[in-house]
Amino acid sequence: MLRQFHSLSGLIATLFVVLLTISGAVLSLDPLLERSQAKIAGTSSISVAELAGKLITRYPGTEQIQRHPSGSIIVYFTDGDQTGADLINPLTGATIGAYSSSPIMVWIKNLHRSYLLGTPGRVVAGVAAFFMLLLTFSGAVMLINRLGGWRHIFRPIQGPFKQRLHTEVGRVAVLGLILSASTGLYMSAMTFELIPDYSSAEPGFPTHVDGGVPASIDTLSALKVIPITEFRELVYPYPDDPMGVYSITTDQGSGFVDQATGQLLSYQAYGNPQKLYEFIYMLHTGEGLWWLGLLLGLSALAVPLMAWTGIQIWWSRKQSATTINHNSAARLADTIILVGSESNSTWGFAKTLHDALHRLGFQVHTAPMNQLGHHYPQAKRMFMLTATYGDGDAPASANHFLTRLAKMTKTPDVPVAVLGFGDRQFPEFCQFAKEVEAALITKGWPQLLPFETIHRQSPQEFSRWGQAVSSVLDKELTLVHIPAHPASTTLTLVERVDYGTAVQAPTAVLRFKSPEGSHKGLLNRLLRRSGLPHFDAGDLVGILPPGSSVPRFYSLASASKNGVLEICVRHHPDGVCSGFLHGLAIGDTVEAFIKLNPSFRPASGKAPIILIGAGTGIGPLVGFIRNNKAHHPIHLYWGGRSPQSDFLYETELKRYLEDQRLTKLNPVFSRISQGAYVQNKITEDDVELRQLIGEGAQFLICGGRNMASSVAVAVDKVIAPLGGDVATLKAQGRYREDVY
Amino acid sequence: MKRLAITLCLMAAALLSSQSYARDVTLTTELKNYGGDGAYLAIYLTNAQGQYQKTLWVAGKKLKYYKHLSGWARGSGQRKSEYDGLSGASVTEGKTLTVTLDLPDTYIDAGFQLHVDTAVEDMRDNRNDVVVPFTSEGVDKPNNGRGYIKTFTYSF
Numbered sequence: 001m002l003r004q005f006h007s008l009s010g011l012i013a014t015l016f017v018v019l020l021t022i023s024g025a026v027l028s029l030d031p032l033l034e035r036s037q038a039k040i041a042g043t044s045s046i047s048v049a050e051l052a053g054k055l056i057t058r059y060p061g062t063e064q065i066q067r068h069p070s071g072s073i074i075v076y077f078t079d080g081d082q083t084g085a086d087l088i089n090p091l092t093g094a095t096i097g098a099y100s101s102s103p104i105m106v107w108i109k110n111l112h113r114s115y116l117l118g119t120p121g122r123v124v125a126g127v128a129a130f131f132m133l134l135l136t137f138s139g140a141v142m143l144i145n146r147l148g149g150w151r152h153i154f155r156p157i158q159g160p161f162k163q164r165l166h167t168e169v170g171r172v173a174v175l176g177l178i179l180s181a182s183t184g185l186y187m188s189a190m191t192f193e194l195i196p197d198y199s200s201a202e203p204g205f206p207t208h209v210d211g212g213v214p215a216s217i218d219t220l221s222a223l224k225v226i227p228i229t230e231f232r233e234l235v236y237p238y239p240d241d242p243m244g245v246y247s248i249t250t251d252q253g254s255g256f257v258d259q260a261t262g263q264l265l266s267y268q269a270y271g272n273p274q275k276l277y278e279f280i281y282m283l284h285t286g287e288g289l290w291w292l293g294l295l296l297g298l299s300a301l302a303v304p305l306m307a308w309t310g311i312q313i314w315w316s317r318k319q320s321a322t323t324i325n326h327n328s329a330a331r332l333a334d335t336i337i338l339v340g341s342e343s344n345s346t347w348g349f350a351k352t353l354h355d356a357l358h359r360l361g362f363q364v365h366t367a368p369m370n371q372l373g374h375h376y377p378q379a380k381r382m383f384m385l386t387a388t389y390g391d392g393d394a395p396a397s398a399n400h401f402l403t404r405l406a407k408m409t410k411t412p413d414v415p416v417a418v419l420g421f422g423d424r425q426f427p428e429f430c431q432f433a434k435e436v437e438a439a440l441i442t443k444g445w446p447q448l449l450p451f452e453t454i455h456r457q458s459p460q461e462f463s464r465w466g467q468a469v470s471s472v473l474d475k476e477l478t479l480v481h482i483p484a485h486p487a488s489t490t491l492t493l494v495e496r497v498d499y500g501t502a503v504q505a506p507t508a509v510l511r512f513k514s515p516e517g518s519h520k521g522l523l524n525r526l527l528r529r530s531g532l533p534h535f536d537a538g539d540l541v542g543i544l545p546p547g548s549s550v551p552r553f554y555s556l557a558s559a560s561k562n563g564v565l566e567i568c569v570r571h572h573p574d575g576v577c578s579g580f581l582h583g584l585a586i587g588d589t590v591e592a593f594i595k596l597n598p599s600f601r602p603a604s605g606k607a608p609i610i611l612i613g614a615g616t617g618i619g620p621l622v623g624f625i626r627n628n629k630a631h632h633p634i635h636l637y638w639g640g641r642s643p644q645s646d647f648l649y650e651t652e653l654k655r656y657l658e659d660q661r662l663t664k665l666n667p668v669f670s671r672i673s674q675g676a677y678v679q680n681k682i683t684e685d686d687v688e689l690r691q692l693i694g695e696g697a698q699f700l701i702c703g704g705r706n707m708a709s710s711v712a713v714a715v716d717k718v719i720a721p722l723g724g725d726v727a728t729l730k731a732q733g734r735y736r737e738d739v740y
Numbered sequence: 741m742k743r744l745a746i747t748l749c750l751m752a753a754a755l756l757s758s759q760s761y762a763r764d765v766t767l768t769t770e771l772k773n774y775g776g777d778g779a780y781l782a783i784y785l786t787n788a789q790g791q792y793q794k795t796l797w798v799a800g801k802k803l804k805y806y807k808h809l810s811g812w813a814r815g816s817g818q819r820k821s822e823y824d825g826l827s828g829a830s831v832t833e834g835k836t837l838t839v840t841l842d843l844p845d846t847y848i849d850a851g852f853q854l855h856v857d858t859a860v861e862d863m864r865d866n867r868n869d870v871v872v873p874f875t876s877e878g879v880d881k882p883n884n885g886r887g888y889i890k891t892f893t894y895s896f
């Protein structure tokens with residue numbers, strides 16, 4: 001909901017908010033520029049009388065003297081028929097130069113306040129400030145939710161590059177943006193008199209004036225006691241008007257001064273509303289507070305960047321989302337489908353079910369499981385389709401489901417059928433779906449159909465489940481699921497290196513490129529594009545083996561900027577996809593697509609990185625080392641079977657040690673005399689590892705899940721003396737796994 | 741018949757004499773392209789010593805800016821009664837403000853002066869942007885301003 005609101009307001013307001021912030025950022029330089037021209041050092045002891053006295057001979061036609069918040073002193077004068085304004089050095093009274101507000105700044109200010117459109121433009125600018133405030137707040141709440149609460153606000157942010165940029169920049173700029181937008185909104189409301197006028201009463205014009213011969217201005221006692229740091233404006237009387245007076249304005253109030261006696265004739269201090277207005281005005285413009293102005297200007301500059309990344313995030317999300325047509329409102333629907341999915345394939349199944357039910361005349365509402373509602377007035381039946389992730393954990397669109405359910409005191413009295421999607425290769429097969437089913441039973445929620453599972457997105461199993469649904473509906477429901485995959489690219493195998501056959505672990509490093517010709521074009525050549533889609537080491541490539549509708553994923557050992565797509569594949573006996581890949585000859589092609597996996601990356605910064613893997617798990621780890629051009633300290637622990645047969649990437653790793661892209665290489669082999677596994681080596685190196693953890697080290701683990709769990713146990717023991725554990729490191733983003 | 745003629749004569753005389761007591765005065769103020777927001781203007785009369793007598797027109801709606809029309813603000817004390825019914829919108833640069841009002845003849849050729857004060861946000865205030873004697877001789881003669889006013893002309 002919040003995200004939809006955020007995207008929608010963002011899309012509506014982009015253009016206006018971007019203009020507002022760019023112009024605002026330029027204007028934020030003004031206080032600094034003004035300050036740099038003004039001579040203000042050592043002026044605090046000068047009084048207004050002294051200053052005015054210095055101007056008598058040079059500016060006999062003085063009408064008005066002003067002091068800007070920057071400290072600049074400007075004198076307005078007439079000289080015969082001409083009027084003029086000069087910037088003055090308050091110490092000497094000498095002219096610094098003619099004063100005029102820069103026409104460019106005036107133009108930008110108008111752009112900022114009204115888009116150069118007069119009053120209607122000012123309304124739009126006010127509305128844009130309001131949108132900016134809404135966007136900042138909704139974005140801040142989303143960020144806090146995402147990081148898991150206020151207290152974790154400085155946690156590292158994960159996600160694809162653009163999303164990370166969007167949120168990182170937003171996190172830095174949020175306070176500045178709230179300040180700019182809220183003060184701007186206040187000033188706009190003031191312009192349109194939506195807030196009562198702040199102006200204090202003007203001092204009454206003095207009823208009695210001495211009328212004697214005007215004294216020299218530098219002798220006027222009232223002006224002698226005002227230091228110029230408090231001074232704002234002095235307006236001179238008409239020459240030759242015996243009844244004339246000076247009007248003086250300071251930062252405290254305003255009044256009149258008798259030109260003959262020098263007495264303060266009537267004085268009115270500012271009221272609180274005016275002081276408040278002036279304070280807010282200063283916060284918004286940075287006038288008199290140039291450093292704040294610059295900070296606000298910098299945070300305003302974040303907005304164009306966030307608009308650009310925001311639109312791209314919205315677009316890619318829109319592209320990848322499954323669109324459900326004929327989605328009825330929750331309160332009208334007779335059938336509710338709730339979906340738990342991470343990489344969207346379960347949404348595809350939900351859509352097939354939704355469409356089939358819709359064709360039979362049902363009113364169907366489909367939503368993420370996280371949107372479980374309290375009340376579905378018309379509902380007669382409910383379906384929950386959910387995948388399982390991690391080690392039996394919830395997928396993204398269902399990660400709040402169980403807590404939501406637990407909080408419900410009264411559950412809807414609608415019979416429900418749970419269908420789990422999973423993979424039997426994982427020890428916790430469909431574990432999350434099982435937990436959902438168990439929680440529903442505990443809540444006393446009636447059952448529509450017995451719990452069922454789908455292995456590896458099998459369309460056959462799904463259609464069989466459809467027959468069970470038909471029987472409770474008493475209508476013929478046909479579920480024909482044709483899986484939709486992300487648009488795939490054709491890749492050509494250009495190189496392969498084989499290892500491990502001698503130790504019954506046939507493993508190949510495969511390098512692919514875009515087919516010749518697909519990346520010719522001038523633009524591609526100018527951008528030095530390889531024709532490959534964008535990816536980084538640690539992301540995944542999905543490969544569709546011929547004759548199978550289910551893609552298999554492989555961790556990428558290269559980045560697209562390296563010009564090749566490199567994976568490291570272990571051949572499973574009878575494995576469909578690994579068999580297919582191992583059977584490839586140079587020049588053969590595969591169908592592939594990229595799945596970003598942005599959380600599996602080395603953190604930036606100087607802290608050491610500890611890479612741990614076994615077998616093919618070396619793939620992305622080698623990718624990280626290869627791209628470690630900044631020579632961050634990297635320690636690699638890797639386990640294989642025999643140094644003679646399956647020491648993957650041996651020559652490369654030794655080269656990286658020499659050129660210092662790799663700090664320390666710890667290979668471990670199991671099928672040699674006194675063989676060992678990575679976890680043994682980790683236990684052995686405990687002192688050194690604790691040292692590295694103390695320096696803020698980050699762990700990245702890749703490979704099979706048995707290895708990963710043994711490693712986690714070993715690392716837990718290593719950290720124990722430091723008073724931490726793997727779970728804490730995980731929460732800090734310092735322990736990340738890519739396991740299969 | 742005779743009484744009717746007398747009545748008509750009297751009426752005509754009354755009409756004529758009333759015409760000689762007040763006149764329609766048209767004030768035309770053309771602004772320069774000074775490169776800023778809408779200008780606030782105050783047009784007012786002073787005696788020969790420059791003492792405020794009467795407000796003729798105030799252009800600009802926001803009272804909080806009136807103090808920047810400093811000559812007029814002092815003279816009139818910014819009292820609402822002084823400009824009631826004699827104010828309108830601020831004037832955009834390059835545009836011309838034309839106002840017509842009824843003014844007693846006693847102000848003409850009697851040493852009174854017309855003043856125009858102008859002010860623009862974030863730009864200088866011009867007290868006495870224009871000061872001209874209010875005389876029959878000056879009718880239709882354009883006067884150049886010192887500030888934001890290009891020409892100021894009056895006629896009656």
Ligand SMILES: Cc1cc2nc3c(=O)[nH]c(=O)nc-3n(C[C@H](O)[C@H](O)[C@H](O)COP(=O)(O)OP(=O)(O)OC[C@H]3O[C@@H](n4cnc5c(N)ncnc54)[C@H](O)[C@@H]3O)c2cc1C
Pocket residue numbers: 424425540552553554555556567568569570571572573574575576577578579616617619738739740
């Ligand atoms: C995030 C991720 C990253 C991965 N990265 C890599 C990588 O870098 N390198 C790599 O080599 N692999 C990687 N994999 C594993 C890879 O995706 C495939 O699972 C693997 O290659 C086997 O696929 P296959 O088609 O060859 O075998 P499949 O035909 O899918 O069979 C897999 C294995 O299970 C057995 N099997 C088949 N059906 C069943 C069943 N119903 N029940 C139980 N067992 C069954 C087969 O005999 C075989 O041994 C990764 C997986 C994931 C999820």
Ligand SMILES: Cc1cc2nc3c(=O)[nH]c(=O)nc-3n(C[C@H](O)[C@H](O)[C@H](O)COP(=O)(O)O)c2cc1C
Pocket residue numbers: 340341342343344345346347387388389390391392393395421422423424426427428429430431456457739
């Ligand atoms: C990293 C990863 C971990 C997974 N963990 C499990 C698991 O523990 N148990 C299971 O049954 N399936 C597991 N799966 C398989 C998914 O649940 C299954 O592929 C599902 O169909 C994906 O649905 P989705 O595309 O809607 O997210 C895992 C898949 C991946 C990629």
